[in-house]
Amino acid sequence: MISPPLLAIDDLEVRFRTEEGESTPVRGVTLSVAAGETVALVGESGSGKSVTSLAVMGLLPRPAGRVARGRILFRRRSEQIVDLAAMPSSEMRKLRGSEIAMIFQEPMTSLNPVLSIGEQIAESVRQHMGLGRAGAVKRAVEMLDLVEIPDARRRVDEYPHQMSGGMRQRVMIALAMSCNPSLLIADEPTTALDVTIQAQILALIDRLRREVGMGVLFITHNLGVVAEVADRVTVMYAGQVVESSPVKDLFRSPRHPYTSALLNCLPARAKRGADGRRMVQSIPGTVGNVGEGCAFAPRCAHSIEMCRTSSVALEADGERSARCLRWREILA
């Protein structure tokens, strides 16, 4: 890549101090997002994908959570490159909602129930863009138009509870887009929505990405959504990135055994057995205690002694990378 990526996370480790001691939900995340591309961050519950996104936004719960290692490099609109992990929270607050925006699974928890949606968008643009009152309201209506909310001029005065889940998600996207972010972090934005509404929201996010040229970090557990929206995919398991690949390569020829096992769990990949029954493959066991070696080794059909004893680095190879000692052998 010629110009540096918009976002480059390098070997991120996040620790949480709890009453039972210290935990490390993120233990090695390396990924990048270029301007104009969508990178999907995929993983199951507890894989650390949401904690990673909170670290990027500077929203780790304090004082319990902290970045213990690694850098989160972000290219500002001024072309200056800053390390978000080391940025004072007052600086971070300025970036958040202007150059970096985030949308969540449940819009109801991030919208203010006692303010009309117009007031909420207007407040945000006044803060970040220095617009006057009239200008801000006008901008709010434009934003609702942008996210295809019908009859925006009238609905600008509605409250979140008067809207459907899909409409609320559109409002949250309008709020996120109101300051022209260069990076959008979308954390399971369609998980709570019906499938026909999900399709609308995915199309909307994609349209905005193209029009604005922003980078999108799309966090999801849904591999169908990944195939639909992503240019590249980063897969997490037990706090680490295990594979990063362009989307077509990932689905066609996954390199990490976890990626390939996960894909085989999909109902669409069910195989008909000798008795005519269609069965999906599953991954035996559950995510166990993380030790020295590969975290997936205890559940991996290809693991050998070495996988359990030696630490495994994320090995880059052109556009792809994988954290597996044996990926070449397994592929061969």
Add this chain to the structure above:
Amino acid sequence: MSATPLLSVEGLTKHFGRAPHLLRAVEDVSFHVAPGEVLGLVGESGSGKSTIGRLVLRLIDPTSGTIRFDGDDISRATERQLKSLRRKAQMVFQDPYASLNPRLRVRDIIGEAIDAHRLASGARRTERIGELLETVGLPAAHMVRFPHEFSGGQRQRIGIARALAVEPKLIVADEPVSALDVSVQAQVINLLQDLRRRFELAMLFISHDLEVVELMCDRIAVLYLGRIVEIGRAEEISTRPRHPYTRALLAASPKADPDAPKIRRLLKGDIPSPLAPPSGCVFRTRCPHATGECAQVVPALRAAGDDHRFACLYDIADEGRPAAA
């Protein structure tokens, strides 16, 4: 298919509340389930799929219509008469965290069902609980543990073991794998597949996930705002859908294949509220083919071949659909 269905539902209707806040949850729904057959109920919010599951088990009372189960009309059965229904029909819930009593040991969670129907006692009861746990792939020794000691997938297995305790003929499974991670979902799907073969279980499998339904079910009923818009064999529904809504639903489900055509033909607008469903065809407000007539007439289900019916005034050729793989 067997001549006598295990479950047959005729004109089933359920309204909640009263005008002007009358919620039409289920409207004139008819279907049957043969012994050992799995029927999928698919739909989005407000489709009535969960309400139908609850009606069939008589957890709630129908407004009108009949439900026949194993030869008996249970539409208006009393609590006492329902006791024998509960021995033959059981439910598995979506949320494995909320559906198990956190203060009971697994032994007692499963034991409750055994005791309620006096199926076993003493040493035989304990033995039976162990058997049930092993049937669902858990060690019998885990019966002394509490729900919080298990993962989500394991809890769902416990919920299934509890349902199996009475040796039911029918299980109503309401989104049983929706709250689970993909890898765990696969384990539970396979378990359910095993169990249905082993015990010749019939199932009403309620889900919003078309791919899971297509895998699990023999037949599928597609619901929209309380009505069945299409019903037929699973393969037929997923490869040759006839109703515009079924087609839209299939087209909107993201395929886990980056080479598949991207989602096109987005349905416009929101699902209308079941408090104010559209007149005529309930889908007409979002249907790309709707005409004036669609607002006047409620389309009846009509035959589209062997055991395949759909409710649309028109029979529109499916142009936008990619050739089946």
